[in-house]
Every structure is written in C-alpha cells, then in structure tokens.
Amino acid sequence: MRILTGNDLVTGQVTWWTGEGWSLHVDEATDVADKADAILAVEQAARRVNGAYAIDATREGGHVRPDHIKDRIRAIGPTVRPDLALAPADPADRDWVI
Amino acid sequence: MYRYDDFDHGMVAARVDEFREQVERRLSGALTEDQFKPLRLMNGLYLQLHAYMYRIAVPYGTMSARQLRKLAHIARTYDRGYGHFTTRQNIQFNWIELKNAPDIMAELASVEMHSIQTSGNCIRNTTSDQYAGAAADEMTDPRPWAELLRQWSTFHPEFSYLPRKFKVAVIASAEDRAAMRLHDIGVEIVRNEAGELGFKVFVGGGMGRTPMVAPLIREFLPAANFISYLEACLRVYNRYGRRDNMFKARIKILVHEIGAAEYARQVEEEWAHVKTLGLDPPAEEFERIAVQFAPPPLDPEAPDELDLGDPDFRVWVDQNIVAHKAKGHAIVTISLKPIGGIPGDCSADQMDLIADLAERYSHDELRVTHAQNLVLPHVAKRDLYTIWQALDAAGLATPNLDLISDIIACPGLDYCALANARSIPVAQKIAERFSSLERQRDVGELKLKISGCINACGHHHAGHIGILGVDKKGEENYQLSFGGSGAEDASVAKIIGPGFSEDGVVDAVEKAVETYQALRDPGERFLDTYRRVGLQPFKEAIYG
C-alpha cells in the first residue's frame, strides 16, 4: 500500500494520512494509491502538515508497517528511548522496527 | 567569561522579535516552507524525524552554571527532560514545538545565550579548545579571538547566504583538541620569530562526503588583521564556491579544485583591498573582550597532593583529569558516555547537578567538548574527591576519557532525518562489549567515532576507528575505517573493506583491537600501530 506521512506544522509531531485527516497512529494510515501528489499538495498548502511524503507500507492484520526502517522509527520513536514511545513501550516494538 | 553589554542584549532581543514574527508568518501562510526553512535553520531549528529539533550555541564551548540551569529548565519545560551535546559544542533538544521556539529563544536571551547561525549556509558557532584558559600547554586563551569572530560573523550581511555552511575553529596550543584542521577555516594562534602574536590560517578542511585536512594558506597573519583577512577568505568563497551542486559547495571543494596556492593568492588579492575598509576592530575592542576571559581567582595555596586511597577514585583521576596551568588545580572531564548510554545525552537533573558543581568548585565555569563530554575547567585538587562522589552518584563519573567507550556518535537514524542507519545502538553495543574498564585501559587511547550517514556529524573520518552507517537495500550496514585523527596529526581514515551488520561491526572492532594488542610496540596507541604496520594484518584478522 501507499501511505502518506509528515509532521504537524505547529507541533512537529509525526502524522499519518487517514483519508480524512492526520493521525498520530500509523495503524490509521490509509492506502492513497495514486492520489499521493494531489493530497499532499492540498494538505501542505493548507498547512495541515509539513514535510510530507509518500511511502510504501504493508498491512499486516490490524497493523500498518512502513517498508523502510526510517518510517518505522518515526512511527514509534527512537529505538534507544522506548520510554518515549508514543504508545506505552511494548517489547515487541523493537522487533517490529528492525 | 564574556558578558553581554547593552548592545549584545539588544541584538539577541531583536533576533527573538524577528524570529517570533517569522514563525507567525509561517503559521499564517505568509511564508512558504521553502522560504521559511533557511530562516528557521539560521535560528537552529530543524525538522527532524520525530519533531522539530532546536540547536543552541555554546560559543567556543564555554558556559556558566546559570546557563546550564537554563538549559535544564528548557529540557523540562519544552522538551522531554534531556538534551544532547554535539560535536560542535552545541546542545540540541529533540522534541520542540514550532510555536514554542520563539519563547525558548527568549529564555536563552535572558541568560546571554542564543541559537543564531547554528545551522544554515552561514558562519556557524566558532569552536575552540575545551581546555582554553586552563590548559597547561596553551600559548594564550583562544576564546577572546573566538568571541571577536562570533560578533563579526553574527548577522553578517554579505555572508548569510553562502554556498554552504561554514565552520571555524580557533586553538592556541600545539595539541589540537578541537579538530581544527577539519574545519572550513582552522586558526592556530602562534608567535612569530619576533615574538608577535598572530595566526596560522588553514582553509578547506572538513568531513562530510569528501573529507579533507585543511591546507595551510597563511603561515603568519598579524593579529591586528584577523577580521579583515577572514572577510577576504569568505568573500572569495561566496563569489566562487560552487552553487551548482550542493554536494560540492563546501569551501574545501573550491580550495581543492583551484589549489591551495591559487586560493591563497586570490585571498591575498582580495585582502589587499578589504584591509583598507576599516573592518578590523581596534586593539581596545579586543582588550575589552579579553579582560572578561581573565583567569578566575584561583587559590595560590591550593595543595598539589591528592589522597588516592580510594581505588575507584584513583582510576577516575588517572583517566579523566588533566593538568591545569595553576599549581594545585586540575581540569575535570565529566563523561557523558556511561557504558550502554547514549553518547552526549544529559538529563535535566544531571545538568542541574553539574551546574551546582561548576558554581561551587569550578569558578562558575563549564565547557562542552567536541567529543560530547562536559568539563569543569578550574577545580582545586582538594575538591576532586567530593566532586567525584557527586558525579558518581549521578552516573557521570565513568572513567573513560579517550578510551574506546568514549565514543563520538551522531544521533543517527533514531533521531535524524538525514541518517541512513542508527549510530547510537552501535555505540552502546561496542561500549558494552568493552565494558571492562581494565580491558579498556589496557587498550589505551582509542578514538572511536560513528556517523549514521556520509555527512559525518559523528566524525567517523577522524576516528582511529571510524564507523559509517549506510543503507544497503533497506538494511542498516556499517563500514569500518581505520587511521583517522582529528588531532594535530590530523588524517582521514580509510575504509578497510566490505561493510557489516550491526553485530558484525562490533565483532570486527573487537578483532581489530585484539590485533592491535598482539602487534603493538610498547607505548603505541592503536593509531600508532596501525600507521606502522598498515591495514593488512587487521584485514586478515577481520575478514580472514
């Protein structure tokens, strides 16, 4: 699947395009197929997201896993600070990221 | 240390006001991200992997207890309780909100700090020797010259949109503790045969994708012409540095392409004109600055003797203390490299503790080192034991200065948008592999440096052992290089062969260290042995 990610302009938080808005949770990311450029143009112009881009990802059960490690790290936080992860630190996160 | 006068206060206050308005214009849409980006960068604000990152200058690495306490306050109030000291004597906060950045800048201004030109294609924070003003081997204190540079370069109207970033380092001792020759301009303060003070000027060093040791372009620059000569150096670069390719835009490429002699000739020609323009501040201005760096009132009666009865204390003294110019005093390095920790990270509580120690025992002075540690520069030896106990209780007394676990590491892919691989976990695993202090001390001085991409913020080119993280088809992969040095024997490390996985590179480092231990002559460091025997025996041991 093709998903969109960026950072909130005001807070800098990592966000994912849900089809209706921007969520902090990667699992809520939606497949944009070939609509990436059009959505990004509108959303960045409206300042609802900053530095946004499209990436490949894979849906596994209820989870969305970005194909590249960089975006998996963005999804949960620094691997060296599990205490700062978005969700309470899950020991499985490390395996998910790497 | 240098204190702001009304002019300095007025300038940073204006900057806060300007940036506040620029942020408002970005949030309102009056500025596009493309227009805003260079402006926020010139105020130290990046957009990184997880949030905005804010880089604050610690000019020439010197700060006071009050300033460090302010950083602790910022860490607690606007970030997540910690900061990261960098290889350019700056500190970074990783979790900043854009809307808070102007307020943080105002907080900094209240303690005479700023983030001006900590990024962007402009003249960056001037770095210096972390032992400046305290080192037994220095000719003079380099910091007044660095402060002169700070003021000259701040909001320089001609050099704010250079082809690329521009970094200057100033030192004043034969031992180079600031990687001076790996800077765009490296300045070494010297005396000529007549005993006059002046500068050796090196131009065109740097790391990044094309590492180069800066060639000497002027043997002796009279002190009175410091600023005008640098103006000429920068003008030649601004006009002729490459702008067609961002990767070839640093001054090192210009100097390399036209040759050091031709670059020096162009600078001399430009300088012949520029030095007539009255750019050099008079000696009185230098004196005004220099008196503020006068040595603190050290106790001339401070005893030289030290009770080394506690064996753990003795190891720490052996490893983390260096000679002070004054009898009965010492320079203390506070290691931010606990085994298994994140190199350069410091919690708000640790900052407060270190600020207290600086205030009580180091004449209110602190330093940041390019190796991502902190320093108490002016400590009476009789206070060392008390300081050690306090540091030890806070996890800040790891006795590993310049040992293999004193690793320089960039934030890497855990934090950085440019990174290709993570740096910190590799540093942690290597430090853990060599966690035995006895073993580390037997290995001796070994500077291991890790970068998560070719931009080389982790100085891997200058590592006795350097590690570069790359992206190999979506997998993290690590290239090993040997033989670099950022010191007075500056050299660029060479890649030894195919790359490794994260665990593989830790094993390879261990094999390299074992090879060194088997081959070394008495008194040789890893780097010396490598330079003497060459790569082959190491390669056989690692790839065998």
Place this chain on the structure above:
Amino acid sequence: MGDALRFRDDEPHEEPAVTLDSFLGQSNATAVRLESDEDARLLLPYLDRLALVEVAFPTFRDGRGYSAASILREAGYKGELRAQGDVLVDQIAHMRRCGFDSFAPEAPLDMAAVERALTRYPARYQPAADGTAPIWARRRG
C-alpha cells in the same frame, strides 16, 4: 512583478539595463544588469558613467549578489543599485547593508513587514557598505 521599492531621492533611471556582455561591448550604456554568476569587478572602470546596476537574485538562496553589491559600493559607486528577482522581506535588511538601494521583487512585498525588518535591529556588529558604525566603534562612544 511586485511594486518596485526605492530608497533614493533622485529620479528613477529610465534607460533599460543591458546585459554585462553588451555593456562591456558598447561605450554609451548607463544601466547594466549583472547575473548572479557575473563578476562585478568588470564594472569598476565604468562606475562614473553608470546610473543603474541591477543585480539578479534567481533565488533568494543565491548570496553572490551581496558580494557584488559590496564590491561596487566599496569602489565608490554612487548610482542606483537594484536587487531584482527572488527578493523577499527577510533578506532586504542584509541587502540594504550591502548597498542595495532599490528593489524589484518578483512577488509583492508586505510593506509593513519590510518596514519592521529594516528598523528592527538596534545596531550592527560589523561594518558594511551601508556605512553604519559597528558596535565596536559605538562602544567607544
């Protein structure tokens, strides 16, 4: 095109600027346009008869024009020095310091923001072509 912005009392120069090549090849032009990669020093023999030098900023990130302007002013050029192209609010103060006294921005400027940008800083750390006394000189009263 945004409206031109001018900080001179004399009448605007009417003659259109010619390229550097054609200026150097003819003797009577009084207005010249300098692209960002062209050498301002080539104009130094002709400063007396020049009334307008227009310096191109193809993008605001190309900082060569700041050096071009400084070189011309340092050599005594008194005519109009115009920054043309990607000229934005946040660079104008630096441009003024380097000697530009007129601006032909591609997009309109917010004049209130320009006014604030030009008056915000109470002093200057270094001398420049605008002749402002640097802070180190003002410290000595």
